[in-house]
Amino acid sequence: MxxxxxxxxxxxxxxxxxxxxxxxxxxxxxxxxxxxxxxxxxxxxxxxxxxxxxxxxxxxxxxxxxxxxxxxxxxxxxxxxxxxCQTFPEFSFEWLEAEFDTIEKRTADPFYISEDTKKALSSANQYWKGKTTSELATSLMNPRTLTAMEHNMFTPGNYFYNGIGxxxxxxxxxxxxxxxxxxxxxxxxxxxxxxxxxxxxxxxxxxxxxxxxxxxxxxxxxxxxxxxxxxxxxxxxxxxxxxxxxxxxxxxxxxxxxxxxxxxxxxxxxxxxxxxxxxSSGHSISPGRFDQYMYPYYEKDLKSGALTPEFAQELIDCIWVKLNDLNKARDAASAEGFAGYSLFQNLIVGGQSAPGVDATNDLSFMCIEASKHVMLPQPSLSIRIWNGTPQDLMMKAADLTRTGIGLPAYYNDEVIIPALINRGLTMEDAVDYNIIGCVEPQKAGKTDGWHDAAFFNMCRPLELVFSRGMDKGVQVGPKTKCIAEMTTFDEFYSAYKAQMNDMISLLVNADNSIDVAHAKRCPLPFLSSMVDDCIARGKSVQEGGAIYNFTGPQGFGIANMADSLYAIKTLVFEEKKFTLLELKEALDHNFGESASEKQVEEITVKIAEELAKNGKTVDDRAIQEIIETVKAASASGDGAKYKKIKEMIDEVPKFGNDIPEVDEFARDVAYTYTRPLETYKNPRGGIFQAGLYPVSANVPLGAQTGATPDGRLANTPVADGVSPSAGKDTHGPTAACNSVSKLDHFIASNGTLFNMKFHPSALKGQSGLEAFCALVRAYFDQKGSHIQFNVVDRATLLDAQKNPEKYKGLVVRVAGYSALFTTLSKSLQDDIIKRTEQGM
Known part of the structure; x- marks a missing residue:
């Protein structure tokens, strides 16, 4: 009972x-x-x-x-x-003015804007030229940092253009x-x-x-x-x-x-x-442990007879609706990365009230019920799991999961609490953690975590290894050893680490420049009034007033990197099936596929520049002729040779299938991001800590990335978070969980993200829910940190793409958040559709 x-x-x-x-x-x-x-x-x-x-x-x-x-x-x-939404010109405004005539028509998160509103904003924005946080941050950055950002090595977009959240x-x-x-x-x-x-x-x-x-x-x-x-x-x-x-x-x-x-x-x-x-225009303002701080008021009113459970449930439901009323306009590129009008307001239930004392109460269940009532993306509901979590609460959460709404996300106390203690939190504070935004743990009311401080694409430094740090004719990274001279895998791996270390230092420079800009131009006294110990220290959060100060940029593409480096080690250096130069040629030609749009653009620009140097007219007609010529040339040549290389790569074991040698390789690859990052400090007196999750930026940033040695084609999505590459985890859900659990989730204290997709039949009936709960507990027993699910069949998603009017209420899990499927860009919809559909 x-x-x-x-x-x-x-x-x-x-x-x-x-x-x-x-x-x-x-x-x-x-x-x-x-x-x-x-x-x-x-x-x-x-x-x-x-x-x-x-x-x-x-x-x-x-x-x-x-x-x-x-x-x-x-x-x-x-x-x-x-x-x-309102606008916040003190942080940035140029992007919105540039999109006045397109924001209503764009594919990701469109907004209507009237002509009167455009005039009012244009008038107000005149005052802010040269006075925004984004402009000051840019002026503070090292020139090499700006170059790296221009070449899409990383993007610090969250705080660069927006307020602190x-x-x-x-x-x-x-x-x-x-x-x-x-x-x-x-x-x-x-x-x-x-x-x-x-x-x-x-x-x-x-x-x-x-x-x-x-x-x-x-x-x-x-x-x-x-x-x-x-x-x-x-x-x-x-x-x-x-x-x-x-x-x-x-x-x-x-x-x-x-x-x-x-x-x-x-x-x-x-x-x-x-x-x-x-x-402030910052997002991911997260309600935290709502079931804990609201429960005393619920309990008192219930005992006195002043409140019925039914009315309490309706009030909670009303708050859930209000959380979806808040909104934010982002620039077109960011909207692609955060598609779904999401504000990432993470609300978490369950967990512990003290070490070894379960915190579950009636509101924990009522919060889950509210998400089932409104069937909307906000709040981004989460649940803390530990050895003492009641099975009743697990089953209640699983019942919500099988609706397909992508909620709740599941978090492991057994990993997150010690990870936070290792970052300097007291035991008392670590036990009381909540989740911010997508997957980021912190102690409420004491932390300025600067989570989501940047998106770092781990695949881009790999591209620099093949070009000795060059990108589009510009020296972006260090001049590492020429691949033709590399005789061992260790030489290649060392070159990758050198490129990684250099890009990480530039990322830190970008984040710290933005950090300083916010302190100087947009400190937030209202926010600071509710964060310890700003009042006693006499400092805003932006100036270091919080007790715990972190900066948490996230890396993604671990599966691509693990599979790429494992393939190079196996096929190039051990089995000698082809050379690094032959691999580079295959990558440059997208494994024999037609040239990607990015490649066509790059080649076209080069040809046009050469023609112009020779005094020839390069008009629109000439540009189009060049484009057609490049496309035709890319479809011919040594396509069969390049495709053969891809076939060999596809046969090499991949991360996500419980293969020890591959999984251990993935663990080491992750360290190339997490370990260097934690050696840096921020202007607020805190340290950098790594996250391994992409929100949904793996799709638009993948579109800026060339072909990779794991067989991934150019300009396609990069693997999200710590998840296996889409479609590569072919040995079932348990094998995928076993692989992901072998990563070091403790060092990634800014959060990890593991996406899984199940066919609805897998969670059918009481036995389906019980098997699902057992899978989550088993993954957490192996020290996985986070896991979340889509429970929807591929046919439904494909039909929703074709007939969006029939699926206006279809909510899916995107990355660290859920969103209405029909509001997502097609590229992001495609990425969700391609994820491996598991059975239990």
Missing amino acids: SKYTIRNTPKTDRITRLVNHLFEKMPQVESERAVLVTESYKQTENLPIILRRSRAFRHILENIPIVIRPDELVVGSATKAPRS HVTVKYDEVLAVGFRGIIERAKNELEHCNVGDENYAEKSTFLEAVIESCEAVITYAKRYARLALKEAETCTDEARKLELLLIAHNCATVPENGANSFYEACQSFWFVQMLLQTE
Whole structure:
């Protein structure tokens, strides 16, 4: 008999209406925030930057339009229209202006933008030329770093163009004492500052900014209280009128004060969640251990009779809908990498409350039930698993997994807790970890983790080995030994490591430059008010105010690299089936396939440049003739020879099939990224830590990568995370899990990502769920860190590609997040379709 109240509460009509309202129209770009932040900055040019930030935040919250959407029980919206977005010109704006006329028509994450909005944004953006964080960051970078970025060795796009995100704040403190309590703490700290202290000037202005930001939030909530009262006065529906009066009471009480009820706690939570994303355009603002900090309010109200489980479930469902109302516009290239309008708001349940003490409670189950009710991508629901996790909770999670929604993702306490302790966290803090964004662990309310700090494509340095560091005629990497002179595999592998080490150092330079730019131009006092120990230190998060400071860029393509290097070691140096020069020729010719678009473009540019040097006219017609000639030439020649090389490569064992010698090779390949990276430090006094996951950037960055020695064709997706290459794991799910578990998940403390896809029949019935749970536990017993699933058959996905109107509600797991399948770019859809479809 279970000790938990496991309910399958029916979804209410209200939730259906709220979900339908969200998706009635295309998301819009709105201009109000950009106009207001610009107005404020123009008025505060002589103030310290931290006070300019708090004044701007206050000006926005006092003047931005507010709405209460029909049927809402929890209120607060960043935009007038559902699923729409504001813009943040203080971080970057040029890309949006360049896409004014294309953003509505692009394949990934389109947004409608009216002509009036374009005019308003263009006017506001004039002020920001030369003043953005992205421009300052660029000016701080080493020239070689900029060259490496131009040649797609890595991209630090998240913080380069956007605000800081990837954080979980002290929701529990706001629920307990409200912002009035945080203001009192800041005032007390300010009163104890001595005007003669060496840091008085900076600390006092920071504390003033914290106080002003928190007061602004209280003012904003009271605006909603007045709006709810106003709507109640004219409401003729008595039931709705009562709801509006309750909303007014909640907004007048929280988040100024501590919450006295579960309903107030829900409203207070939402104001924090939404307004963090109004202050800054950073994504992955993650709710963390929602079932833990919300449970005391639920338990108290349930015992007193003030709350029914059914109404509590409806409130949670309402929050789940609201999490899908938040949105963000990215540039076209980034939209391809993050396709699906995702904000990566990771909410996690389960795990431990103390070493060896299970933390599961009724809300753990209700959170899973809420995701089943709304069937939407947000929140990015996760579950912590350890040896003491109740089977009831595992089965509840598995039941959600088999819906095909791609939720929840599963995380292993037995790996993540010791990995965090190894990075300097106390045992108490490590046990209380949550997940940020996709797969990144951290301690809530104490960490500035800079997760997702860059995407590093491990295949690109391999290309540089074959060209002695040259790319498109430019010396991008070091001049390693010519492949014609290499007589041993160790020489080749050493050259790869040299290219890797060089690119990693440039990545670090890019991240640190961006880090400094945010501290100087866009510190965030509101966020910092809810992260320890910013108030005591008198520093914003961006200046090193957090207790734990990390930078976590992620590498991907491990399977490609492992399979490539293993094939070179076996076929070139051991069996001598072909030489490195012959392999290079095959790679240059895409294994005998027609030239890729990238190759055609490169060759065309070279030919056109030579013609121009010789004084010949190169017009559009001439360019097209060159393109056709290059394409025709690429389809002829030694195609059969190159295809034979690919056939030999395809026969070599691949990662993901429980073959010890290949798996050990993959482990070592991963170290070429994870070990060098952790030797570097960031400007906030913290260290770099590696992640091994791509979000979904393995698709667009794969499109910028040539053919690789594992048989992968040019411009096709690179393997995602620590997963085997798509279609290469042919020995079943257990074999794939065994291979992936042999990687060192402890060193990749910024998170690893393992994707699996099952046919729906594999999880059918009680026995299917039990077998599924056993697979997860067995993988975690072998010290795997994370695993997530798509449960959908290939035929359904193919039909959804052809007939998207029939599958508007089809949610799938993309990478570290889920998204509506029909909102993804075709290249990303294809990547999901190609993943190996396992049976149990």
